[in-house]
Amino acid sequence: NAGVTQTPKFQVLKTGQSMTLQCAQDMNHNSMYWYRQDPGMGLRLIYYSASEGTTDKGEVPNGYNVSRLNKREFSLRLESAAPSQTSVYFCASSGGLEYNEQFFGPGTRLTVL
Amino acid sequence: GQSLEQPSEVTAVEGAIVQINCTYQTSGFYGLSWYQQHDGGAPTFLSYNALDGLEETGRFSSFLSRSDSYGYLLLQELQMKDSASYFCAVRFHSGNTPLVFGKGTRLSVIA
Numbered sequence: 001n002a003g004v005t006q007t008p009k010f011q012v013l014k015t016g017q018s019m020t021l022q023c024a025q026d027m028n029h030n031s032m033y034w035y036r037q038d039p040g041m042g043l044r045l046i047y048y049s050a051s052e053g054t055t056d057k058g059e060v061p062n063g064y065n066v067s068r069l070n071k072r073e074f075s076l077r078l079e080s081a082a083p084s085q086t087s088v089y090f091c092a093s094s095g096g097l098e099y100n101e102q103f104f105g106p107g108t109r110l111t112v113l
Numbered sequence: 114g115q116s117l118e119q120p121s122e123v124t125a126v127e128g129a130i131v132q133i134n135c136t137y138q139t140s141g142f143y144g145l146s147w148y149q150q151h152d153g154g155a156p157t158f159l160s161y162n163a164l165d166g167l168e169e170t171g172r173f174s175s176f177l178s179r180s181d182s183y184g185y186l187l188l189q190e191l192q193m194k195d196s197a198s199y200f201c202a203v204r205f206h207s208g209n210t211p212l213v214f215g216k217g218t219r220l221s222v223i224a
Contacts, residue, residue, distance in 0.1 A: 030209060031210075033211060035214075040121075040216060041216060042200060042214045042215055042216040042217050043156065043200065043202075043214040044214075045211050045212075045213075048211050050209065050210070058211060059213075090155060090156070094209060095209060099209040100144060100146065100161040100204075101146075101158040101161065102146075102148075102156075102158065102212065103158075104155040104156050104157070105155060106155050107155055
């Protein structure tokens with residue numbers, strides 16, 4: 001099992017460009033999450049999906065959109081990137097008997113110039 | 114609202130014991146988790162406490178006191194590889210719901 005995978009690993013954008021971060025899990029988990037991590041700020045929840053077909057805003061949703069494409073995949077879209085969105089983005093999933101444990105992907109390091 | 118407080122940095126000697134504290138203020142509480150993150154890596158799950166008391170997993174233990182809104186992570190027989198950031202996180206709704214993370218404690222283990 002690959003667990004949680006994210007693409008790309010690194011990305012550099014110019015202000016105003018758009019991009020989609022991809023995330024997939026092969027653990028048959030119902031819930032998936034997108035976090036951003038900035039130095040000294042811990043992990044902040046952007047959006048989450050408790051089950052296929054549902055999405056909810058987290059702590060810092062402005063400037064982002066998400067799509068729960070199916071049970072496996074949860075994408076994060078930046079429509080018009082801003083330098084304030086320079087961060088490391090982590091996708092995570094949880095569910096089944098292990099719902100108290102979140103499994104994280106390797107992260108995407110995004111720089112917006 | 115929800116807030117979690119933990120020290121920003123801790124330094125300890127190889128072979129020693131270190132305790133990382135976490136206090137929380139949340140509108141609801143259903144459990145306290147701990148995650149470890151090495152530089153450049155992803156967070157990985159260490160432990161989860163829903164009830165008061167101590168949970169032990171090898172060299173790591175986690176404690177919770179719901180009445181004091183307080184928990185801690187105890188690392189024994191410290192090794193250099195334990196140098197990492199440690200995050201406490203609270204589940205504030207029942208079931209499979211999001212966590213709120215603290216800002217993390219950076220542990221440095223020195224020889």
